[in-house]
Amino acid sequence: MLNQDTFTLVDPINGNLAFKLFSFSGNGYFDHIQRHNYFSVIWIKQGNGKAKVDFSEYDFSEDSIFFFTPYQPFMIQETQEIAGVVLNFHPDFFCIHKHHQEVACNGILFNNIYNPPFVKVNETAKQTFEMVLTQMKSELQTPALAQYEQLIAYLKIFLITASRLKIAQQPQAQQDFADKKEPFILQTLKDFIEVHFKTKHSASDYADMLNISPKALAKITKTHFNKTITDLISERIVIEAKRDLYLTNKSVKEIAHDLGYDDEYYFSRFFKNNADVSPQMYRETVGFARG
Missing domain, CATH: 2.60.120.280 (Regulatory protein AraC)
Structure with missing residues (x-):
């Protein structure tokens, strides 16, 4: 209490x-x-x-x-x-x-x-x-x-x-695994997500870039981060979307396009599924519109 x-x-x-x-x-x-x-x-x-x-x-x-x-x-x-x-x-x-x-x-x-x-x-x-x-x-x-x-x-x-x-x-x-190769792979994965999250949204894209099977990469990320690759990509996209909703007057359609989504309504559903609130509601209660 x-x-x-x-x-x-x-x-x-x-x-x-x-x-x-x-x-x-x-x-x-x-x-x-x-x-x-x-x-x-x-x-x-x-x-x-x-x-x-x-x-x-x-x-x-x-x-x-x-x-x-x-x-x-x-x-x-x-x-x-x-x-x-x-x-x-x-x-x-x-x-x-x-x-x-x-x-x-x-x-x-x-x-x-x-x-x-x-x-x-x-x-x-x-x-x-x-x-x-x-x-x-x-x-x-x-x-x-x-x-x-x-x-x-x-x-x-x-x-x-x-x-x-x-x-x-x-x-x-961030503790090292017995296999010292894994932290390097994960650091590279983080770098790849940071560079490509606006254009590459699938786990297989990153597995290909790392030259590792999607199943093997999924096992490593689950063990190390307790999250799937899709979780990591989605959360990075949502963070960027929140920044745009908070700091800019871009429309939801513009933000969706900038993040690699041609369908504004699909993006809005994706955002709500991951942020538990719609882009417009986030903006109205937290973001640019409140200024």
Whole structure:
């Protein structure tokens, strides 16, 4: 359940959530599928369990911080009672795409289809996170001049610290296999997807480029990423579509064409199947149109 340690900022223009910081104990808040139109940072300070995120499941223990993008489906199941802190912020309040050069968390903490969406907190980082959260609470309790700017500055410190921590760690999903050839193949696969995702949408295309059978490649990606090749391609396409919907005024038809889909309606169905919301609804609640 939530306690009294809850602080919320509402956008005065549209009444939507802008920024929220609260503590929780127990799993009641996360025991069903979550799909929010804002970013969520969840610090599990106590307890352990399993997180279901997109197509994958991850075991977690205490002092793990999860990072979820808008409309990314997730659910947390506890094995031992959990407690911690949640930080929510709307893209209108702070857009990680627009501030990528300053914060560099996009692709590390958020929108990373290859690595687990969480980081383990060490003692040094814990001190920084606690200090920043204390400053945020103080700012939320006693609003003053340039409150939004001050909160964004604290949020940047939090995200940069978490990004550095994740880069420094060796994620479980990146452990080497006995066959040293596999990490090289997977790195090449990621490179190929990044270059060709707008034009090549089938698993067989990438298997051909890697000179490996689709079945063998599927086994490697499932073992290493806990996802199929199609999942990886689809998630990369959806990330790009979300960026265009958020940052540009391109029509859905234009975005579909840019991503290799001649049929706008087929693309819209594809997007909704993978993002749990239509392109137009995503734009209306998160993206460019809200500006």
